[in-house]
Amino acid sequence: MSRVLVAMSGGVDSAVTAALLKQEGHEVTGVTLKLWGGPQDQGCCSVSDVDDARRVAQQLDVAHFVFNYGDEFDEHVVRPYVVAHASGLTPNPCIECNRHIKFDALLDRARRLGFDALATGHHARIVQTGGGLRIARGVDETKDQSYVLYMISQDDLEMLKFPVGEMTKMQVRELAGRLGLRSATKPDSQDVCFITASQGRARFLSDRLELHPAEIVDTEGKTLGSVDAVELVTIGQRKGLDLGGNAERTYAVNVDVPSRRVVVGGAQDLLSQTVRLTDHTWVGQPYVGLIDAQISAHGQPAAAQLNSDGSLRWAETRKKVAPGQAVVFYLNDAVVGGATAR
Amino acid sequence: MESTNLDQLAYLDCAASTPVRPVVLDSMMPYLTNQFGNPSGAHRLARSSRRAIDDAREVCADLLGFDPHGIVFTSGGTESDNLAIHGVCGSSGIAACPATEHHAVLYPVESHRGRIIKVTPEGDVDLEHLEAVLDDEVSLLSVMLVNNESGRMIDLEPIAEVRDRQAPRALLHTDAVQAVNWMDIAKAAARADLMSLSGHKFGAPKGVGVLATRPHVELNAQLLGGGQEAERRSGTHNTAGIVALGCALQALDESRIDEIHRLGLLCNRLAEGLVAAIPGCHTTIPKSRRAAGLLQLLIEDVESEALLVLLERFDLMASAAASCASGAMDPSHVLAAMGVHRTAAAGSLRLSLGWCSQEWEIDHALEVVPRCVEQVRGST
Secondary structure, eight states: OOEEEEEOOSSHHHHHHHHHHHHTTOEEEEEEEEOOOSOOSSSSOSHHHHHHHHHHHHHHTOEEEEEEOHHHHIIIIIHHHHHHHHTTOOOOHHHHHIIIIIIIIIHHHHHHTTOSEEEOOOSEEEEEETTEEEEEEOSSGGGOOGGGGTTOOHHHHTTEEOGGGGSOHHHHHHHHHHTTOTTTTOOOOOSOTTSOTTTHHHHHHHTTSOOOOEEEEETTOOEEEEESOGGGOOTTOOTTOOOGGGGGGOEEEEEETTTTEEEEEOGGGGEEEEEOEEEEEESSSOOOEEEEEEOSTTOOOEEEEEOTTSOEEEEEEEEOOOTTOEEEEEETTEEEEEEEEO | OOOOOGGGOEEOBTTTOOOOOHHHHHHHHHHHTTOOOOTTSSSHHHHHHHHHHHHHHHHHHHHHTSOGGGEEEESSHHHHHHHHHHHHHTTTOEEEEETTSOHHHHHHHHTTTOEEEOBOTTSOBOHHHHHHHOOTTEEEEEOOSBOTTTOBBOOHHHHHHHHHHHOTTSEEEEEOTTGGGTSOHHHHTTTOSEEEEEGGGTTSOTTOEEEEEOTTOOOOOSSOSSOHHHHTSOSOOOHHHHHHHHHHHHHHHHHHHHHHHHHHHHHHHHHHHHHHHSTTEEESSOGGGBOTTEEEEEETTOOHHHHHHHHHHTTEEOBOSOBOTTSOBOOOHHHHHTTOOHHHHTTEEEEEOOTTOOHHHHHHHHHHHHHHHHHHHOOO
């Protein structure tokens, strides 16, 4: 038996995580993170989510605490999210939350409080490979979350548990139902937890950032129209560019915030073979060679070559990666590292 | 169930709540069983309940130094504070209070075009600012006698003098929810026009409180209905709770002087021991100005929400600043008002004693708090 801290969001995955570890005989303590104090209609730290997590902890008869990481979340997740948009980047706040809050501040606190392990409800597995411990894809491919966990070091993996990574989502819900857990039928959380569905990203950013109109030009430089906020345009975006009949076949292929310009083109203009990368992190040793790379949380991986200069070359041309997006490298479905597109 | 056997738990969170005294539990039992009549009724069972309430009202009036007609029974401290502030200010009045008041005062005051008064670094009301803030427009000034987080005792006399000078028509309300354990309340609140109490802070159960008012106070009822409590607070009386509150107040009054002495010695030993044993630990309020059994510490390089988890593992129940709706610790508005930086305020620890506190609990705290602080500080 060991002492395990379980991060409980109020959702079904972390509820089942706590239940499984308790069943295995561990001394389980639940913790819910209070990350965001602003308006919220879904996500992982509203008062009703904390209620759900607490109720599950009561049902399992385990202690439950709420930790307030609001200041850290604001500093490491929300403000960088706004700054990234201001610079024309496409941020991934879930990754930054994992990097700075769950698998840094919380993990550090778990160690200092004498816990032997920290568990979360992520759909991913921790496997032993020739290169040491690695994050591998969860059993349920449609729910796999290994992409958002790429930054976890091998030292930290030794302390972590992701028990539902061995299960399909359906099995998780079935078990939660059998155990009578309150969150058994609760819908999965979607999107960014601090942005409300009712007000959206544009409203969130416009409260924190001056948005600027921009002209839309084609690849020859000819003006085609305008957008209200260049900061809200992402490479590959098709909707919202207001180009009349052309919109179906036209994509943003370049976003230049300082000169307030969005370049649009056809699907072929969006293709690229090389991705320039920055801020690499490695699970173990840095890697050069053939890998599979994934560029979004639930995107399909594709074969690529990792070069010694840190860039990535696709085996076949692919849609451009928006600067700011994370690119995660896999070997045999296990994460070897990741980086941010430039 | 997680173990909650009080014999094995060092409970130093009496400012949050206290256990019901055995004598109090005995006093209320008849009104939870045979004597269940609605006190507003006309028959014998109703009359016995009514009498119990009127007895409790006289006990309260006597011990609090108010007239029995001015005693309004409520559901607790928050309702009493809200009734005082909304009830006096109505739709047009202006309210004022220091920045360190409990949210049950602060938020209602803010809703009446509130004027917020600065405090000194030691938690006392800034009298110069009070002087500047009060004028004829103010209907109500609310100042607590003992702060629930810091334990700071506040002398109402100089505050009442400023009120007399600057805003003679303003009523003075005091939240005495913590103070009742630590001072002769009739004397300390002699200048107050209204006073709030909460039963569970002194050995009565949760869900019952008092708003004591002077005869000249006109109160607009906030709960309308059957007209109970002389039309000031409708709702069927909580007979057992009211009886319990009267009994607990009596028990407190009989033991207060001895208990202030006993608990004061224990709390001083705790304060001195912890400050000596923990580097970077100090009290927020000087000994002469803090309530005998309420101790607030600031511990450097510690986040109290982590410390509390560890203290609980060693069977010590304590608390930090106020909790928000989710149960997370919010940065303390009291410490912020006293000029404590947000980072330092994150290391606050409140240890509070009450009628149930025993010497072994202090010994236990002196042993485990330094050890837990060291562990929480430990780098990894």
